[in-house]
Amino acid sequence: MTSEDTFKKIIAHCKEYGFIFPSSEIYDGLGAVYDYGQAGVELKNNIKKYWWDAMILLHDNIVGIDSAIFMHPTVWKASGHVDAFNDPLIDNKDSKKRYRADVLLEEHIRKIEDKLSKEVGKAAKRFGDAFDEKKFLDTNQRALEYRQQAGHIRDRMNDALQRDDFDALRQLIIDCEIACPVSGTRNWTEVRQFNLMFATEMGSTADGALKVYLRPETAQGIFVNYLNVQKTGRMKIPFGIAQIGKAFRNEIVARQFIFRMREFEQMEMQFFVPPGTELQWYEKWKEKRMNWHKALQLGDEKYRFHQHEKLAHYANAASDIEFAFPFGFKELEGIHSRTDFDLSQHQKYSGKKIRYFDPEHNESYTPFVIETSIGLDRMFLSIISNAYTEETLTKEDGSADERVVMRIPPALAPVKLAVLPLVKKDGLPEKAVEIKNRLKFEFNCQYDEKDSIGKRYRRQDAIGTPYCITVDHQTLDNDTVTVRHRDTMKQERVKTGQLPEIIAGKVSLKSLLEKLG
Ligand code: ATP
Numbered sequence: 001m002t003s004e005d006t007f008k009k010i011i012a013h014c015k016e017y018g019f020i021f022p023s024s025e026i027y028d029g030l031g032a033v034y035d036y037g038q039a040g041v042e043l044k045n046n047i048k049k050y051w052w053d054a055m056i057l058l059h060d061n062i063v064g065i066d067s068a069i070f071m072h073p074t075v076w077k078a079s080g081h082v083d084a085f086n087d088p089l090i091d092n093k094d095s096k097k098r099y100r101a102d103v104l105l106e107e108h109i110r111k112i113e114d115k116l117s118k119e120v121g122k123a124a125k126r127f128g129d130a131f132d133e134k135k136f137l138d139t140n141q142r143a144l145e146y147r148q149q150a151g152h153i154r155d156r157m158n159d160a161l162q163r164d165d166f167d168a169l170r171q172l173i174i175d176c177e178i179a180c181p182v183s184g185t186r187n188w189t190e191v192r193q194f195n196l197m198f199a200t201e202m203g204s205t206a207d208g209a210l211k212v213y214l215r216p217e218t219a220q221g222i223f224v225n226y227l228n229v230q231k232t233g234r235m236k237i238p239f240g241i242a243q244i245g246k247a248f249r250n251e252i253v254a255r256q257f258i259f260r261m262r263e264f265e266q267m268e269m270q271f272f273v274p275p276g277t278e279l280q281w282y283e284k285w286k287e288k289r290m291n292w293h294k295a296l297q298l299g300d301e302k303y304r305f306h307q308h309e310k311l312a313h314y315a316n317a318a319s320d321i322e323f324a325f326p327f328g329f330k331e332l333e334g335i336h337s338r339t340d341f342d343l344s345q346h347q348k349y350s351g352k353k354i355r356y357f358d359p360e361h362n363e364s365y366t367p368f369v370i371e372t373s374i375g376l377d378r379m380f381l382s383i384i385s386n387a388y389t390e391e392t393l394t395k396e397d398g399s400a401d402e403r404v405v406m407r408i409p410p411a412l413a414p415v416k417l418a419v420l421p422l423v424k425k426d427g428l429p430e431k432a433v434e435i436k437n438r439l440k441f442e443f444n445c446q447y448d449e450k451d452s453i454g455k456r457y458r459r460q461d462a463i464g465t466p467y468c469i470t471v472d473h474q475t476l477d478n479d480t481v482t483v484r485h486r487d488t489m490k491q492e493r494v495k496t497g498q499l500p501e502i503i504a505g506k507v508s509l510k511s512l513l514e515k516l517g
Pocket of ligand 1: 332
């Protein structure tokens with residue numbers, strides 16, 4: 001099965017089991033906008049809580065806010081978004097399809113790199129244990145050609161982007177002989193800039209309505225509240241402000257399910273530090289954020305850093321944490337050293353003094369900022385795409401059976417346990433409801449009595465429920481139940497009184513947070 005097939009199956013599974021639905025589906029959906037269903041919203045809330053608690057509970061010097069989506073339009077002038085939050089777009093005249101010029105080129109480069117990987121794979125097979133990848137890459141003629149080709153295109157692209165030279169960008173697309181995937185032709189328009197912010201109007205037109213934007217990032221809500229929080233919270237630098245909230249971008253190429261959406265959610269933390277110390281803090285936050293991801297135990301090899309070579313005008317260092325999505329390693333989170341750019345800009349545009357007075361050193365300065373910014377939806381996608389597992393099982397009679405199990409980290413699982421009466425009679429449902437009612441205050445529980453026990457187990461596997469508690473006749477005699485573990489399918493018999501401890505041991509956020517200490 002190709003990774004594309006797997007990805008399609010994951011999307012279908014998300015819909016079938018109430019994780020994610022296309023927005024306004026009865027009207028055929030809305031491009032790159034999605035709704036979270038009954039299982040999805042629980043998983044999403046658990047991810048938020050894991051992030052929020054890791055920031056707020058584990059750091060004395062980080063506090064949270066929840067700022068409005070609408071902000072004064074000058075905020076976006078000061079931040080640079082009105083003038084520079086653009087993507088270069090190009091249209092194919094035959095298919096009328098629109099593309100991001102840089103994405104077309106990136107995809108072209110990726111194809112060359114895929115060819116290179118294939119060569120490496122073939123050689124590794126041929127030479128077996130004696131294979132030296134580095135030597136192969138440095139000496140094999142074909143490998144050298146692919147590497148040179150990819151590097152040359154990337155250099156030309158970065159150069160054109162850096163200089164905003166759209167003619168050069170278009171020429172590169174033509175030189176690479178890139179064709180539209182839909183029409184197959186190379187009949188391209190000029191490259192134009194396209195601003196990604198959604199705009200709307202506030203107030204009635206008669207009053208002279210104000211053009212406002214839907215925020216394209218949550219960060220600016222933090223910067224404009226820096227003084228409020230610092231003063232009212234009596235915060236001493238270094239300190240951080242965390243926020244979770246919606247952001248909106250009119251993405252030109254919105255594909256890959258919830259990877260690139262037009263309405264999405266960000267979890268951002270801006271950490272204010274004295275000038276000159278920012279690069280130490282940048283390294284520290286890179287490490288902390290990587291640890292946060294790895295604590296989920298999806299596999300350390302699924303993550304890697306990608307350091308930005310071309311920096312945004314406001315940054316003096318930037319890295320992404322990339323995750324191995326089904327369509328390759330892609331950005332999951334950004335860690336940026338944003339200098340004092342944002343606060344200085346807001347000081348300039350608002351005319352208000354935005355500085356920090358350090359009483360110990362008796363000096364005042366504009367703080368520097370380290371930002372950690374992660375897309376909640378991308379985080380969600382990393383969890384579910386990693387969790388989706390198809391298994392072939394052997395039944396007791398020797399025949400084969402299949403199950404799809406979502407191996408979601410138990411602390412994030414939408415439902416923590418299901419209580420299932422073995423049969424729908426003899427007082428078992430009543431007993432099961434009683435047990436569920438005892439546990440529901442602490443855990444998200446489900447009660448299910450419909451269909452065979454096997455089918456009920458499968459339904460819980462499909463949403464990633466870590467535990468199934470089965471109530472049978474023996475329960476009525478000695479107050480014991482069987483506990484079935486999702487991943488191993490092993491069952492053990494325990495006293496009902498032991499349930500809270502057994503379940504909490506695996507599903508509580510506490511144990512995850514303790515790892516981060
Ligand atoms: P990309 O290069 O993929 O467009 P970006 O570098 O523009 O992303 P940032 O502005 O750094 O992204 O935003 C921080 C985080 O927000 C990203 O790491 C990503 O997880 C998330 N994010 C950004 N754009 C989107 C989107 N359109 N849909 C979903 N998540 C997004």
